[in-house]
Structure formats: structure tokens, C-alpha cells
Amino acid sequence: MAARRIPMLGLVFLLCWAATTQAEYMKYKDPKQAVNVRIKDLMKRMTLAEKIGQMTQIERANASSRVLKDYFIGSILSGGGSVPAPQASAKDWVEMITTFQKACLSTRLGIPMIYGIDAVHGHNNVYNATIFPHNIGLGATRQAQTITSLGFLSLTLYSEIMIRRDPGLVKRIGAATALEVRATGIPYAFAPCIAVCRDPRWGRCYESYSEDHGVVQAMTELIPGLQGDVPPNYAKDFPYVAGKNNVAACSKHFVGDGGTQKGIDENNTIIDAHELLGIHMPAYIDSIAKGVSTVMVSYSSWNGVKMHANRRLVTGHLKKKLGFKGFVISDWQGIDRITTPPGANYTYSVQASITAGLDMVMVPYDYPAFIGTLTNLVNQKVIPMKRINDAVRRILRVKFVLGLFENPLPDPSLGDQIGKQEHRELAREAVRKSLVLLKNGKSSNEPLLPLPKKADKILVAGSHADNIGYQCGGWTIEWQGGSGNITGGTTILDAIRSTVDPATNVVFSEKPDADLVQSNHFSYAIVVVGEPPYAETAGDSLNLTIPEPGPSTIQTVCGAVRCVVVLISGRPVVIQPYLPVMDALVAAWLPGSEGQGVADVLFGDFGFTGKLPRTWFKSVEQLPMNVGDKSYDPLFPFGFGLTTKPAAAVQN
Structure with missing residues (x-):
């Protein structure tokens, strides 16, 4: 009997040993293993279907547990305005993403998906999140000497002069944004946009920090804000995300998207390689050095070649020459637009884009066609x-670096980060620093700003004075933005009312008539007008005029009362015809949800310090016109901005 038991015990031992050995060989599940070891182990287990599934990103509205499991989907995104429910809470987002993630984890290999969203100026899809100024405003947040004659300066020299800025501000904004994004269970933000906008007629110009690549390069500090600081001795070309309070970032749109002809969105950028590499490429070098996880490709073309099909730049330059080790992602249905009309030859589009070096494709709807074609x-x-x-x-590699294999599910404890007061105060600070004072008084002896808080009666006028949606602009709640109280925040009118002396009578009229203005003996007026919200191609403009009733409101009010015009816009617009009638002019850009930052500076609690991130033209016929051009004749030059001291400092 004893002799028969030994082989049985041996068999049991062998089976246990085999099971243990098999578990040990699943190195990809072991966080102690090196990332490359884990990747190699996982990939040798993957089928072609599982690999192509990882390359596929689908829209949230098209996702289900069944789809995720059947197609091994690697990523989901929320397009502009795509939310689980109107005014969805952090809890709603977390529950939705948890359901999706559990479906992915239930597949054979349990590879987690990565969820991405356009958090381009705060967590802007999410109701009540903190909305920071758009990038053009952040590009103005720097302090430097004012130079009023720039004709002798080269672009490079001027970049060096203007480097004195506060990139720490955008880094703090990145960290705050990351926390709010993580609060909804999302680990991936499609930001920053590091386009160098060379023509304000482009509808995406407000997504660009500046016409000057030096400013844009400095603002890549948003990346370590989002992802965390790259540790010393870390491989500089390797993606890096510090922890569960950080998100993977995405530098976009590669490359030259800000240089298209006449500023037409998705158009052709016609420049030589020297200009492309010297103006539009430097911020990508900075991004890679800061460990950026992903790069998104532009819809635009370079000298007639669509970027989504440009192997020379995507594979040859970005991946090989610059050594980028993260993944390259398409834009929304970007590969379809390789052909004209879009989708005319889908097989060719898939072949051209993947061959060019795209790694993940934002499908976002017809995933069976993409997966089937690529297979x-x-x-x-x-x-x-x-x-x-x-x-x-x-x-x-990005999923492992992001920690998704160890912590794939959202952390519900971060829900209180959405719109928290600390973040709103940071946004308010950013607004203060972004304001550019272009005119202050009809002569140097009669400045209007800062405004006195105590006055008998003041007028606040204009379409943008009491409108959160207008002051936030596009990419806010909806893709194109909206009008009215679309999310939480403080309008400029509310901010004025809370700032002035309680005895000051504030009269508001969106479109005042001449009788109202002339019969009320106002001490002064604040006129808040500008552009309506827009995004991408919808914002392209060949005339760059302020729509009515903006111009008529300026003329009606400023012709009768001392006035300051606060301009809400995503770029320089035509203002020269109205400038003589204004006593003061402030470029407030698209300040976001915290209008109190505007009042802080108008009334002298803080001084004006912002500098123009863009050249302000006299007429659109001059465009494109950028600092360093031979025929440089601006209304206000790049870097211009009057300064004021806080009212308390003046009084003392």
C-alpha cells in the first residue's frame, strides 16, 4: 500500500508545482518586475485580436460591457459633451467607468482599458468643475519689461527676453486639473495643446499659448503638473506618471497645426522643414523631456501630406529621432480624413495611418470596421x-507606468476635489495674471484704472457681463460651449457687485439704449463684450469682428460715460475703430468660471501684469503677422501690456 501512495503524492506535488510555476511565469501581473519585462510577458500571451483591440479607442456612448469584452477594447473616450448624465456628479462618472473597467478586467488576460477626456482648461466636460482660463490667457501670465518697438528684434531674441514668466502657475493648474479628472475616475487627459498659433483667424487659436514657441515651450510645465515631476536619472524619453492623483498627459496636435494657410482649421501648413522644426517642433522636445505619455496627431497637412499619414514625421522624427516611447493617438475620426471626402477609401486610410506610426486610433463609433480592416x-x-x-x-507601456494594472478601478474618495475652493482660488489667481491692460486713459494724465469701489452709481453693460458660458468659451460642458449659467462659477457682474462698496448702486443692462446711459449720471461704466463660444472649425473667421450688439454697446456707452471695455475673446479681434471712444481697454481672453479675478484687478486689489501672448493687428489684411516679421506694424506688439500698482500701494 505504501509503495502505491508515493507515486500518488508525487503526482499531487507535480501538479501543485506546475500550477505554481505557471503563476510565477505571469510576470505581467507582478508589479515588482521591470516594465519592459511585464510588457514582453504579456505580449507573448496576446492574440492578434487582443492586440488590435488595444489599438482601438471608442466613444463612451458606443461602449458597453459586451462590446468591451468581445472586441478587447483598449480605450474609451468622452468626446466633447459626452457625459453619463446631464450635470453628472463625480459618483456618476466613477460608477460608469467602474462598470466599463470591470468588463475589461473580465477578459482572458484582464488588460485594463484607459479612459481619456478633453480636460483642456480644467475638467471642462464635468458640471461644477473648476474652469481655468483657456491657454491664450495663460500665455499672458508673465511679467517682463515692456518693449514697444520690436522691429529690430528677431523671434529668437525676443523669446529670450520674454522667458521671465511664471510657469509654476500652469504647473499648479495641471496638478489641480489632474485631481479633478481623477475624481471622476479618469486617468488620461488630452492636454496640453502646444500648437504655435501663427494666425488668429484659426478657430483653435485660444488653445495655443502664444505665437512664440518660447512661450509655448515654457508652458509645457502643465505636463509635470498633470503627470508629476520626472525623478532625477529617469529616462527622459520614457513616459512618466507619478501616482494615483496624476493623469497621463497628451501633447497635441503633432505638428504644425497652428500654421495652416489663412488660419483655416485642418488646412495645409506650407512652410519649409527649417520653419517647421524651428517654430512648431520645439515644444514637443520639451514635452518628451518631461515624460509626456502620449502625443495626438493633427488633422492638418504639411506641404500637402496629411499628418495622420506622415510616416516621415510620426515615425521618423517623433519616434526615432526624438526617441518618444509613449503612444501616438489619432484625433477624432482622424484617419478617415486622410482621404477627400473622409472615408472615401477606408482600407487605404487604415493602412496609411498605421504604417505612418499611429498606435491608437480614435475610431470612435464604427469599431468593427476598423478592427476588421486592420485584421x-x-x-x-x-x-x-x-x-x-x-x-x-x-x-x-503607458498603462503599466500609469499603474492601471495595480489600480484599475476609480478611487471614489476623490469626489470632493471637483470644483473645490482651493482650485477656484487658483483659477482666480490665473485670471488676475492673464489680464492685459491695453489702454488706460485718453491721455497719460487721466488713467481710469484702477476703478474706485465707492461711487454713486455705475453702469455694467454688455452681452458677456453676466454669462458664465460666454466667459468660459468653447470646450466647456459642450464641445462648442454654451450660453448662460451652464456650470458653477462667478460671472463678472456678480464679481463687480461683490467688490464695490455696499453703497454703490450697480445698474446692469445687457444692451442699454442712449436714454438710459445719458440720463443716469453714471460715475463710470464697465462694458463687457466679445466673441460667442466656439470650437475648432466653427471658430474660423476671416474678418475677426466682434458681433453685435458688442460694437453698438461700446459706442452707446463709451460715447457718453467714462468707460472701461473688458474684451472676452479667444484671440485678438478688430478693435481699432472703437479704440478712440474707450477710456480703458482690457483683454480678458476666456477667463473661465472665476470672474472674480477680473474684478480683483479692475478695482485695484491687484495690479495689471499680463503681457500679450499674441500680436494685436490693426486690420485683418495684415494677417498673418507675427513678432519678428519684416513688415511688423501692429496695433499692440507681442509682449505689450500696461501695468498698474494695487490701489492700496498707490494710496500709501
Whole structure:
């Protein structure tokens, strides 16, 4: 009997040993293993279907547990305005993403998906989140000497002069944004936009920090804000995310999107390689050095070649020459637009984009067509398996660095980070520093600003004075933005009322008539007008005029009362015809949810310090016109901005 038991015990031992050994070989589940070891182990277990699934990003509205499992989907996104429910809470977001993630974890290999969202000026899709100034305003947040004659300066020299700024502000904004994004269970933000806008007629110009690449390079400090600081001796070309309070960042849109002809969105950028590399590429070098996780490709073309199909730049320059090790993602249906009309030859579009070096494709709806087409191209050996493996390796690298394999599910304890007071105070500070004072008094002896808080009666007028949606601009709650109280915050009118002396009578009229203005003996007026919200192509403008009733409100009010005009816009617009009638002019850009920052400076609690991140033209016929051009004749030059001292400092 004893002799028969030994083989049985041995068999049990062998089975246990085999099971243990098999578990040990699943190195990708072991956080103690090096990232590259984990990637290699996981990839050798993956089928072609699982690999192509990782390369596919679908829209939230098109996602379900069944779809995620059946197609091994690697990523989900919320397009502009795509939310789980109107005014969804952090809890609503967390519950939705948890459901999606659990479906992905239930697949054979349990690879977590990565959820992405356009958090481009705060967590702007989410109701009641903190909305920071758009990038053009942040580009103005720097203090430097005012130089009024720039004709002799080269672009590079002027960049060096203007480097004295506070990139720490955008870094703090990045960290605050990351916390609010994580509060909804999302680990990936499609930011920052590091386009160098060379023509304000472009509808995305407010997404650009400046016409000057030096300013844009400095503002890549948003990346360590979002992702955390890259540790010393860390591989500078390797993506880096510090922890669960940080998110993966995305530098976009590669490359030259801000240089299209006449500022037409998704158009052709016609410049030589020297200009492309010297103006539009430097911020990508900075981004990679700061460990950026992903890069998004532009809809635009360079000298007639669509960027989504440009192997020379995506693979040859970004990946090989610059050594970028994160993943490259398409824009929304970006590969479809390789052809004209979009989708005319989808097989070619898939082949051209993947061959060019795109790793993840924002489909976002017809995922079966993308997956089926790419699978056929691989099976027919049109696209080599080596290219698929490179794409998947890059995607998995970001997921491992992000910690998704160890912490795939949202953390519900962060819900109180949405719109928290500390973040709103930071946004208010950013607004104060972004304001650029372009005119102050009809002569140097009669400045209007700062305004006195105590007055008998003042007029606040204009379409943008009491409108959160207008002061936030596009990419806020909805893709194109909206009008009215679309989210939480403080309007400029509310801020004025809370700042002036309680005895001051504040009269508000969105569109005052001449009788109201002339019969009330106002001490002064604040006129708040500007552009309506817009995003992308919808914002393209060949005339850059302020729509009515803005111009008529300026003329009616400023022709009768001492007035300051606060201009809400995503770029310089035509103002020269109205300038003589104004006593003061403030470029407030798109300040976001915290209008109190505008009142802080108007009434002298803080001084004006902002400097123009863009050249302000006299007429659109001059465009494109940028600092360093031979024929440089601006209304206000790049870097211009009058300064004031706080009222208390003046009184003392």
C-alpha cells in the first residue's frame, strides 16, 4: 500500500508545482518586475485580436460591457459633451467607468482599458468643475519689461527676453486639473495643446499659448503638473506618471497645426522643414523631456501630406529621432480624413495611418470596421506584425507606468476635489495674471484704472457681463460651449457687485439704449463684450469682428460715460475703430468660471501684469503677422501690456 501512495503524492506535488510555476511565469501581473519585462510577458500571451483591440479607442456612448469584452477594447473616450448624465456628479462618472473597467478586467488576460477626456482648461466636460482660463490667457501670465518697438528684434531674441514668466502657475493648474479628472475616475487627459498659433483667424487659436514657441515651450510645465515631476536619472524619453492623483498627459496636435494657410482649421501648413522644426517642433522636445505619455496627431497637412499619414514625421522624427516611447493617438475620426471626402477609401486610410506610426486610433463609433480592416491588412501581410507589436508595446507601456494594472478601478474618495475652493482660488489667481491692460486713459494724465469701489452709481453693460458660458468659451460642458449659467462659477457682474462698496448702486443692462446711459449720471461704466463660444472649425473667421450688439454697446456707452471695455475673446479681434471712444481697454481672453479675478484687478486689489501672448493687428489684411516679421506694424506688439500698482500701494 505504501509503495502505491508515493507515486500518488508525487503526482499531487507535480501538479501543485506546475500550477505554481505557471503563476510565477505571469510576470505581467507582478508589479515588482521591470516594465519592459511585464510588457514582453504579456505580449507573448496576446492574440492578434487582443492586440488590435488595444489599438482601438471608442466613444463612451458606443461602449458597453459586451462590446468591451468581445472586441478587447483598449480605450474609451468622452468626446466633447459626452457625459453619463446631464450635470453628472463625480459618483456618476466613477460608477460608469467602474462598470466599463470591470468588463475589461473580465477578459482572458484582464488588460485594463484607459479612459481619456478633453480636460483642456480644467475638467471642462464635468458640471461644477473648476474652469481655468483657456491657454491664450495663460500665455499672458508673465511679467517682463515692456518693449514697444520690436522691429529690430528677431523671434529668437525676443523669446529670450520674454522667458521671465511664471510657469509654476500652469504647473499648479495641471496638478489641480489632474485631481479633478481623477475624481471622476479618469486617468488620461488630452492636454496640453502646444500648437504655435501663427494666425488668429484659426478657430483653435485660444488653445495655443502664444505665437512664440518660447512661450509655448515654457508652458509645457502643465505636463509635470498633470503627470508629476520626472525623478532625477529617469529616462527622459520614457513616459512618466507619478501616482494615483496624476493623469497621463497628451501633447497635441503633432505638428504644425497652428500654421495652416489663412488660419483655416485642418488646412495645409506650407512652410519649409527649417520653419517647421524651428517654430512648431520645439515644444514637443520639451514635452518628451518631461515624460509626456502620449502625443495626438493633427488633422492638418504639411506641404500637402496629411499628418495622420506622415510616416516621415510620426515615425521618423517623433519616434526615432526624438526617441518618444509613449503612444501616438489619432484625433477624432482622424484617419478617415486622410482621404477627400473622409472615408472615401477606408482600407487605404487604415493602412496609411498605421504604417505612418499611429498606435491608437480614435475610431470612435464604427469599431468593427476598423478592427476588421486592420485584421485583414495584417493577415494579408500588408501591415507587418512588427508594426502592430510596436503599437501595442507602447500602449501597454503607458498603462503599466500609469499603474492601471495595480489600480484599475476609480478611487471614489476623490469626489470632493471637483470644483473645490482651493482650485477656484487658483483659477482666480490665473485670471488676475492673464489680464492685459491695453489702454488706460485718453491721455497719460487721466488713467481710469484702477476703478474706485465707492461711487454713486455705475453702469455694467454688455452681452458677456453676466454669462458664465460666454466667459468660459468653447470646450466647456459642450464641445462648442454654451450660453448662460451652464456650470458653477462667478460671472463678472456678480464679481463687480461683490467688490464695490455696499453703497454703490450697480445698474446692469445687457444692451442699454442712449436714454438710459445719458440720463443716469453714471460715475463710470464697465462694458463687457466679445466673441460667442466656439470650437475648432466653427471658430474660423476671416474678418475677426466682434458681433453685435458688442460694437453698438461700446459706442452707446463709451460715447457718453467714462468707460472701461473688458474684451472676452479667444484671440485678438478688430478693435481699432472703437479704440478712440474707450477710456480703458482690457483683454480678458476666456477667463473661465472665476470672474472674480477680473474684478480683483479692475478695482485695484491687484495690479495689471499680463503681457500679450499674441500680436494685436490693426486690420485683418495684415494677417498673418507675427513678432519678428519684416513688415511688423501692429496695433499692440507681442509682449505689450500696461501695468498698474494695487490701489492700496498707490494710496500709501
